[in-house]
Amino acid sequence: MARIKAGVATSHVPAIGAALDNGKSGEPYWKPVFDGYDFAKRWINERKPDVVILVYNDHASAFSLDIVPTFAIGCAESFRPADEGWGPRPVPVVEGHPELAAHLAQSVIQQDFDLTIINKMDVDHGLTVPLSLMFGQPQAWPCKVIPLAVNVVLYPPPSGRRCFELGKALRRAVESFDEDLNVHIWGTGGMSHQLQGPRAGLINREWDNRWLDRMIEDPESLSRVPHIEYVREAGSEGIELVMWLIMRGALDPKVEVLHRFYHVPASNTAVGHVILENAR
Numbered sequence: 001m002a003r004i005k006a007g008v009a010t011s012h013v014p015a016i017g018a019a020l021d022n023g024k025s026g027e028p029y030w031k032p033v034f035d036g037y038d039f040a041k042r043w044i045n046e047r048k049p050d051v052v053i054l055v056y057n058d059h060a061s062a063f064s065l066d067i068v069p070t071f072a073i074g075c076a077e078s079f080r081p082a083d084e085g086w087g088p089r090p091v092p093v094v095e096g097h098p099e100l101a102a103h104l105a106q107s108v109i110q111q112d113f114d115l116t117i118i119n120k121m122d123v124d125h126g127l128t129v130p131l132s133l134m135f136g137q138p139q140a141w142p143c144k145v146i147p148l149a150v151n152v153v154l155y156p157p158p159s160g161r162r163c164f165e166l167g168k169a170l171r172r173a174v175e176s177f178d179e180d181l182n183v184h185i186w187g188t189g190g191m192s193h194q195l196q197g198p199r200a201g202l203i204n205r206e207w208d209n210r211w212l213d214r215m216i217e218d219p220e221s222l223s224r225v226p227h228i229e230y231v232r233e234a235g236s237e238g239i240e241l242v243m244w245l246i247m248r249g250a251l252d253p254k255v256e257v258l259h260r261f262y263h264v265p266a267s268n269t270a271v272g273h274v275i276l277e278n279a280r
């Protein structure tokens, strides 16, 4: 039987990808960011997932105003890095797991969650930057990846509540897949940041860290926090954090924190990174 063995949360920022791709990760500005992922690289090398369900958001790369799916699952054999304006990132093509993805789609849809099925798409920094942070710069990504795209770019995004419940449905779906697979689920994006308007540059360390505490200890009540609090306290792009609740919903109520990291700034964003396993 397939099992969700761990949950990972990490921010994404295109400049992190650019720093790595251009050999700048050792520079004083970037070194503290990448140092925060040293533990993760050792840990994941030992725990080797077969498949990562990577919850992320597309930033108008695969989707546009023409089509805005709330939740979309990538069922393709592979996904190419998207061209976000400077050419595609020089990172490996992302290999999917069509059989498990199709099973997740069937199971989750039959649990009354509508997922859009995507059989062809490119993946942007929302997905490739977390892979780079966790795996560094390998010739090929060491596991299969199922992209699960969430709309947090165009109003209305899904509620934290719905995201948390989707995580629970995904767990049931994984556990009903016959093959023995070590599955990890990652929630990405966040933490506080605002890229536009008079409040551009907003960071809220206190709120972020309180949010992390609650995500770990009491996700059920955290999932009821309304959108407007994210926007007010964590900035307009802080809403990306609802994606971490999908990851959290797929784990037990009680979790063990293997690693926790928080750093400001990376570009315009507060970087948060957590590794969780179900408590023994």
Ligand code: DHB
Pocket (backbone or CB within 6 Å): 012, 013, 014, 015, 059, 189, 190, 193, 195, 237, 266, 267, 268, 269
């Ligand atoms: C930045 C952060 C994001 O989440 C994003 O999608 C683009 C840019 C930033 O901090 O620069």
Ligand code: FE
Pocket (backbone or CB within 6 Å): 012, 059, 126, 189, 237, 240
């Ligand atoms: Fe983003």
